[in-house]
Amino acid sequence: MTLEEKIGQMNQYTGFFDVTGPAPADGEAKKKYDHIKSGKVGSMLNVRGAEQVQKMQKLAVENSRLGIPIIFALDVIHGHKTIFPIPLAEAASWDLEAIEKGARVAAIEAAAQGLNWTFAPMVDISRDARWGRVMEGAGEDTYLGSKIAAARVMGFQGDDLSANNTIIACAKHFAGYGFAESGKEYNTADVGTSTLHNVILPLFKAAKDAGVRTFMNSFNELNGIPATGDRYLQRVILKGEWNFDGFVVSDWDSIIEMIQHGHAADGKHAAELAANAGCDMDMEAHLYIKHLKDLVKSGKVKESDIDDAARRILRVKYELGLFDDPYRYCDETREKELIYADAHKAAALDMAKKSIVLLKNEKNILPLAKSGQKIALIGPLADDKDSPLGNWRLAADGNNAITVLEGMNTYKENTINHQIGVKLLSNEKTRFIYELEINTTDKSDMDEAVAAAKVADVVVMVLGEHGFQSGEGRSRAELDLPGLQQELLEKCFAANSNMVLVLNNGRPLAIPWAAKNVPAIIEAWQLGMESGNAIAQVLYGDYNPSGKLPMTFPRDVNQVPIYYNYKNTGRPDPNGMVFWSHYTDQTNDPLYPFGHGLSYTTFKYDNLHTIVNGRKVVVSVSVTNTGKVDGEEVVQLYIRDKVASVTRPIKELKGFKKINLAAGKSQTVLFTLTEKELGFFNNQGKFIVESGDFDVMVGGSSATSLDNTFTIK
DSSP, X not given: OOHHHHHHHTEEEEOOSOTTSOOOOSHHHHHHHHHHHTTOOSEEESOOSHHHHHHHHHHHHTTSSSOOOOEEEEOOOSBSSSBOOOHHHHHTTTOHHHHHHHHHHHHHHHHHTTOOEEOOOBOOOOOOTTSGGGGGSOOSOHXXXXXXXXXXXXXXXXXXXXXXXXXXXXXXXXXXXXXXXXXXXXXXXXXXXXXXXXXIHHHHHXXXXXXXXXXXXXXXXXXXXXXXXXXXXXXXXXXXISOOOSEEEOOTTTTTTHHHHTSOSSHHHHHHHHHHHTOOBEESOOHHHHHHHXXXXXXXXXXXXXXXXXXXXXXXXXXXXXXTOTTTTOOHHXXXXXXXXXXXXXXXXXXXXXXXXXXXXXGXXXXXXXXXXXXEEESTTTTOSSGGGOSOOTTOOSSOOOOHHHHHHXXXXXXXXXXXXXXXXXXXXXXXXXOOOBOSSOOTTHHHHHHHHHTOSEEEEEEEOOTTSSSTTOOOSOOSOOTTHHHHHHHHHHHOOOEEEEEEOSSOOOOHHHHHHOSEEEEOOOOOTTXXXXXXXXXXXXXXXXXXXXXXXXXXXXXXXOOSSOOOOSOOSOTTSSOSSSOSSSOSSOSBOTTOOBOSSOEEEEEEEEEEETTEEEEEEEEEEOSSSOEEEEEEEEEEESSOSSOOOSOEEEEEEEEEEOTTOEEEEEEEEOHHHHOEEOTTSOEEOOOEEEEEEEESSSSOOEEEEEEEO
């Protein structure tokens, strides 16, 4: 390969013309077109459909000197055409098998449309619900997030990348993106080495160990260096210590954005910094193709590093089977058969039901009676067919979700009076690229909704965020119900307190008034195409909810970042004085803790025992279904290393098991703790296990009450 051809493999462009139409005649599109034909493009993103991909692939394979095929990529985040719950919602299932299956379905559909590569999973830990991209990750916990990262990678990639129904996954964003200061998109992240090695990096390592073939850089800087130009992250840790042999892609324009960061003087300097740091592919900044040849000739970039980057990219193309058959993913018959397959819709419904969290259920108002009730179904999201799809659903057809109204109407023996109450938005611009305008003035539908609530037997309020209020670029300074929804909620409650609140949202919300007053609250997130069916089945008790929160819900936005696995200060308790770590106007406690989630039955935990054998600990606990219906429970195990050379959190999740118990039945649940669970990384990034006393805590949430102590020698 010539130097230019190797650099071409490091160049990624976004789709720029309809390949089934005439070729571009001039301008930027013509330049990209010529680059594909001359072998100067290694990957394309945002080109999909078997016909489109095949025709664009032909441009590269049948015109360039070497005929090297292109990798086609798209953000396939929570389903492809068949849209599943947003990733944060899926994390609430704590069901690794179902999560892997969701990624498998997405891969099958994406591959059927000619795609080879998804920019998922996002494995960023975040403790700040103001950050819009919490919807795209697995929440605040490293242990749970690591398990989910591996499950998603295995779902996308399967056990044979050369099969025509698998796609390569991408662990993103490397690293620290979820710690953006003040929860503001693209902002600086400033974390210490303990947090980096113990909280942030383990999820990426889990993805690597699961076989992920690509990593993506993050937009943020970390300790003064933009991640795309961070040699320590890319060459020392990822490619060195972890021996990763896949390739690293920049995020969109993140190479050229190093100029704005104040780290690069110009585009040429940015290309030099990124290439030397270990970024193998340039996503849409056009800097590698412009400058790397000159940088190599001037000695500022080693040709051996160009060789390494090209080799990594070509290796993955070989693993995909593209050299054997560049068109193996381009079968229009398979595309028609697999998109929206019945089995895929069934999997989406199963995942949606498992993602729902019952936050509160006073007086057993739920499940609802299936007959003889007058139900007022109120809220701007109750009959919205698009918002439940959430953000990051680039291939979705839109407006094809089952609404709560449609789902509840399948139960024929009740009378439903649907009222919008208030409009959520004041305009119709709801696409990915737009800022949403929230309605704060139009109350014209409110009185009719209140009147409906007054004469109903039960009120079901469906409130929350629009599907595009979370996601990239959707940071929020407040975490309340947007617009006029809180006023609507309070007026309807004053008219009829026999109420169920169904939340549709992409992040934890601060809802202290509702938590205090509304007797039943369901966290239903944005659940994808089968949203309304899943919610209706939970409301009517045909599915017993088992979801658990993957992120802490604050009482007030001013508590964030808030998370369960915090560290003690030197003054954690009041001791009768004001001089301790607290707010003077708000409790330290969350509204709903990490791991919280109720059921239509109840579970009792007892008989916690530990057996220590060297540095292996077996923990057993008895769990009994003390209610009248069968149910699933996520049994959670936490530990605390009480004294350590680097202080440890007050508790850390180190095991969980989802069990199904019939009413009145008991089960002994066993966990095994090894050095992997008992140790931690010191500030030099070395994993160590120290002797000493440990607390072990088991229960149905992070607010556990059953505990024991063991000693490691």
